[in-house]
Amino acid sequence: MDDAATPPYLAVLTTAPDEETARRLAKDAVERRLAACAQVDGPVTSVYRWQGAIETDAEWRVLYKTTGARYAELEAHIRAGHPYDVPEVIATPITAGSDAYLTWLRAETGAS
Numbered sequence: 001m002d003d004a005a006t007p008p009y010l011a012v013l014t015t016a017p018d019e020e021t022a023r024r025l026a027k028d029a030v031e032r033r034l035a036a037c038a039q040v041d042g043p044v045t046s047v048y049r050w051q052g053a054i055e056t057d058a059e060w061r062v063l064y065k066t067t068g069a070r071y072a073e074l075e076a077h078i079r080a081g082h083p084y085d086v087p088e089v090i091a092t093p094i095t096a097g098s099d100a101y102l103t104w105l106r107a108e109t110g111a112s
Contacts, residue, residue, distance in 0.1 A: 001105065005031070005079070006068035006069070006071065007093035007094070007095070008067060008068050008070055009065070009066070009067055009068065009093070009094035009097065009102060010065075010066050010067070010071055010080075010091045010092065010093060010094060010096055011062065011063060011064070011065055011092045011094075011103050012035070012063070012064040012065075012066060012071065012074055012075075012087050012089065012090065012091045013061065013062070013064075013088065013089075013090045013091075013092070014061075014062050014078050014087055014089055014090075015041070015044070015046060015058060015060065015061050015087075015088050016057040016059060016062060016082070016083075017057070017060075017083060017084070018058045018060060018083075019040070019043075019060050021060070021063050021083060021084070022040045022042065022060035022061070022077050023040055024040035024081065024103070025027060025038075025062055025077075025078060025081055026039075026064070026072070027079065028081065029064060029077055029078075030076060030108075032052065032073075033063050033070075033108065033110050034065035034066060034070050034109070035065060035066040035070070035074060035104075035107075035109065036066065036071050036076055036104065036105040036107075036108035036109050037055075037064070037065050037066050037090050038062050038063065038064045038065075039063045040061070040062050041060070041061050042059060042060035042062060042101075043058040043059065043060060044058070044059055044060070044061055045057075045058060045059075046058075046059045054058040061108055065105055066105070066109055067105065067106060067109045068104055069109075070110075071091055071108045075091075081091050086103075
């Protein structure tokens with residue numbers, strides 16, 4: 001992400017092949033303060049094209065809440081610990097939120 005265009009808060013989504021991987025990615029990111037929290041849900045059914053074939057698999061979603069300042073580190077963490085060749089990493093700006101929640105999010109990610 002371009003620093004000039006980085007929003008202050010992000011929701012970052014990834015998927016994992018199983019619950020154990022999803023929980024590990026989530027817990028490690030929160031422990032390292034790369035995200036204030038991470039929610040794991042699933043299984044979800046994913047239908048996608050991979051190497052020319054249509055695939056259908058059960059996956060687990062991880063939704064992180066973080067700051068724009070921590071995004072690059074969070075993405076690197078996901079990519080390094082992920083078993084997929086091309087892990088999904090999608091960041092969506094959080095354009096509004098309660099002051100108390102966003103203050104907590106900043107504090108938990110080490111952003112002032």
